[in-house]
Amino acid sequence: MKFWIGVAATVALAAGLALSGTNEYFFYAGYVVLQFVVLATAWNILGGYAGYVNFGTAAFFGIGAYTAVVLFKAVGAPLGVQILAAACASGLLGFGTGLLTLRLRGIFFSIATVAVIFIMHTAIVNWRYVGGATGVQLLRPPAMPLFDSYTRMLFVVMAVLAVAGVCIARYIEVSWIGRGLRAIRDSEEAAECSGVPTLKLKLFACTVSGALMGAAGAPLPMYMSFLEPASSFDLNYSVSALAMPMIGGTSHWLGPVIGAILLGSVQQIVTVTISNEINVLVVGVLLVVFVVAAPDGVLGLLRKLKWLHRSSR
Amino acid sequence: MRLASFVLGLAFSAAALAQPAPVKIGMSMPQTGSLGAGGKAALLALQMWVDDVNAKGGLLGRRIEFIVYDDQTNPALTPGIYTKLLDVDKVDLIIAPYGTVPTAPIMPLVKQRGLLLMGNFSFQVNHTVKHDMWFNNSPWTDASSWSDGFIHIGQKAGAKTIAFLAADQEFAQNLANGARTLAKKAGLQTVYDQNYPPATVDFSAMIRAIRAARPDIVFVMSYPNDSVAIVRAINEIGVGDSVKLFGGGMVGLQFTPNMVSLGSSLNGIVNYNSYVPGVKYPGIEDFLQRYAKRALEAKVDPLGFYLPPFNYAIGQMLEQAINATKSLDHRKLADYLHKHEMQTIVGPIRFGPDGEWANPRVIHAQFRGVVDKDMEQFRHPGRQVILWPEQYKIGEAIVPFEKARGK
Amino acid sequence: MALELRISAIDAGYGAVRALHGVSIGIRQGETVALLGTNGNGKSTLMKCVMGMVRPTRGSVSLDLDGETHDLTRLSTEEIVNLGVAMVPEGRRLFPKLSVEENLLLGAFRKPARADIGRNLAFSFEIFPVLAERRRQLAGSLSGGQQQMLAISRALMSSPRLLLVDEPSVGLAPILVSHTITKIRELKQRYGLTVLMAEQNFHQAIRIADRGYIIVHGEIVFDGRTVAELEQNPLVKNYYLGSAA
């Protein structure tokens, strides 16, 4: 119950902010942070629950963005349709990737997903309709009546996506699917022996995770009014999507959310404060510090604190 | 104690009141990522302009405050940075980041808000958006402005066939498409046409293929890393005696570290440029001397022919327009920029309706007599002999290519 | 040339599970001692305590070697191996992706053994000719019996003075068990080895043992000073010779 109140409050807050006179910059920065919430949550479904480290986030994200571009260019589809289609396309890609690679364990799976990025990237570069390597500039339609600017609307859309993503992740976590995935993470053989349909579950997680990543990418072309392959299939998306749950904590749906908000905001702040090479360093250093010093992320730290607190009493 | 600090604070705010608020100029500049090297050199030139103006007493009697962020050559970051500049930092004027990719995402934003945007070496970025308050500083307009010089020189040398080698990335592809059209129009027969992917390690195979195709002209559109690798490969393998002209759109051969380390293997190559010594623009030599000193400290491109003068020119154009209109109003400034010829250290600039130069002047120059491991030689005219455009021309192209290399 | 292994009153286990309770046994130079007991009674744990792979929570494990006493509970497995103690582990633990020869050469990793490589290798190939035939083959591709031979040979490559053999008969056909046990005896005679062998196959074990212990639920329940004593023990009758008979 508490969770659903939180959900409603978040959506209401996002919409309220967007309709209020809050500074426009907030929505640009907020959009990016929310986008990372979706990506980190999506990554965690496969990476956190099932322990399959997906490096291909950029591939799913990029395919989502390009699906939206194709639909927009071809039929001028509205944003909602673009997002749905992007989720389908990336979900399909996730399913395909899963079929091909889920029998691989550990880092082999990770490398295979890296390969998916390069293949998708190359395919888009060779596809002239979406601008090829040059990229494509888009003129976005006017915003919906209620909103002052298109970016405000995109911010709300991304907030809804983030909330939806978290709901899905939470559902998976508490349902039998999540239990199955955790069993896979702990010991795949044991899970298989005790009757967990491992391949089916992994395929499901891969598809859902991919679809969410695609949905996160879908509004990007409208956000930038421009899309080109090098930055859409940027490996940095993969690294961030992995670093955020690691920093937040991978075992609970709240972990990636905390990690994304934390790291995403730090990235945004550092970009406009330190603003030189050092801001690239931030992700690296934070990632290393957290995996070394706080293997269970922020959530793990909080839990430890709580435990200390209790035991001191 | 508290009182003292209160009084002190009061005194400060009084001083602040006495001095007019600064003119805030903001931009994002790639300082890391693929355009980072050029971006840093360009930024230094703009900083010099800001210092110069402030030393003279500022704009309209107000100091300039220059706010710059690093966009890491990542287009996804620039919309956020520019809204921050506009809405949080409340800048009065904005300048575009160096390059097309970081600039493209901010065009709709600028148009929607009706802002003046000074472009920065981008390529046809206003083509779809068609914003009438956009003014680019680059000496080229469309693809033909870039390549017609090269093709013209080639035809003059009696060329009948052409080969293309182009990086499979945004800028090079735009150029290549333009060049292909132009070559067809000029009646040149294409005997080889290859796009290559980013991060190609070795070009030997492609150079060999070009050699086998025996073209008269080889038009190369490449990015810095590739340019260096290509020059090395032609040095090692040779492009054959059929080739009269080699080069055209190789980005990176304008950068000092590359020129110095490639040294004599540059000889013979005819390549585009924005400025080379020998072009007599008023004030440019003084600028370059001052730049050289500061570049040494800032560890950026020590010669700075390619980007820095044009970035300084951005400042000069703003300065001229503001002083003439006595205003920071974007519309008024844009009108002024449209109507008047601007005087800069890269010569007079007049803008066409699309905000690109009305009279593009991409220089094509041939490397000659370059020796190894010597940076100073490039400061003197004659190492890069201007072949195009006619008004700056110093000499004729030496053909064929292998002869121009002195081999 | 004196060697004596003394284990006194050790407790050991894994986490909360106690596998050994106050176990004491001793082995002297030249003996072959059988450690008898069915699965899960603590034989392997005892062996691992000797090798430093499991740390006893109480009691002591010490090895007297040429007048010097070594406290094995303070030494790492490598250091124990370097003293001249070798183990043929349960389940053989070969390196499946290395060749037979590479496995054998790895057995001679400890410095004193490196000088004896030629002799030890020749000896291994002499008693197990099949290993010589398959020296280039991957260890993982050998049959169970061949793997056992390889495991024993590999342990011998370290020129050990005390050899621990954990369940040589597991997973082998009866005829192979008999063959393996015979070979262990042969080795012992040629090398003058001291052997501690954990085994559940009583009949085979007592063929070569000088004496033995019976371990049940982590406790030594019987110390048989001769083979005959062991055969007479009621426990043995119950457990091994078949109360059904």
Add this chain to the structure above:
Amino acid sequence: MLFGILVGCFYAAVSVGLSVAFGLLDVPHVAHPALMVLGSYCTYLLGRYGWDPIVAGIALTPLFFLLGVAIYRFYYETFEKRGSDAGVRGLAFFFGLAFIIEVGLILVFGVDQRMVEADYIGKSLSLGGYRIPWRLLVAFGVALLLTAALTLYLSRTFTGRAIKAVAQDEPALRLMGANPVRIKQWAFGIATAVTALAGAMLIVVGPVEPSLDRVYIGRTFCVVVLAGLGSMTGTLLAGLILGVSESIVLTLFGASWAPAVAFGLLLVVLGIRPQGLFGR
């Protein structure tokens, strides 16, 4: 075709270090290419004092060996020793390390590309009208020597064989009297030392910039996985396959498809034969 072979050997040379670290030790060493680029920059630094790049690369190996030992020690203490989940977190750790190296290089050297000079760079060997660049031949030679040396080391020495065995069964290796942690530390040191030499090759073959490591993450892992983990001769062959297939695709379909086909190859191999083409 010939160039495919030469470039392929170069790919093998830059991958052997990873083949040891990842293939034999199971360390998810994604910072390998970053260390290689670091090696290139060190070579560049020494080159400014007139050192020949190959000599510089060799001179750097002891230093990189120590660096490798230190990195492994840290990795072991923080991840392997704690046991569970070393894979995921280790991976994240090495990714972070790669980032830090990359940015460190940018801070020190800037984003400009750097190159070195040597007598064999920019010249070529003429073979009946065919001109082959010396720098590729040098890389080719060094690659062959490196692979041969490592193969011999791994099969002929006690430590070498222990390195091959360590990932298969650590407790069993202890029973051989070897300390697996020390062996791994030593092996990781060697892998990193080799990386210094690979870095020297990298800057001999072409100019280097700090973010070049990202491109090579794909290429090196592709080669190592194609090779089948930890097989040195396999690494050489896999490098050749990558080089040759890239050059074939380049001539048949155009250069813009080359990277995808190389990775496609990797995916197909992973899908059909995860143990690699030459794995055991």
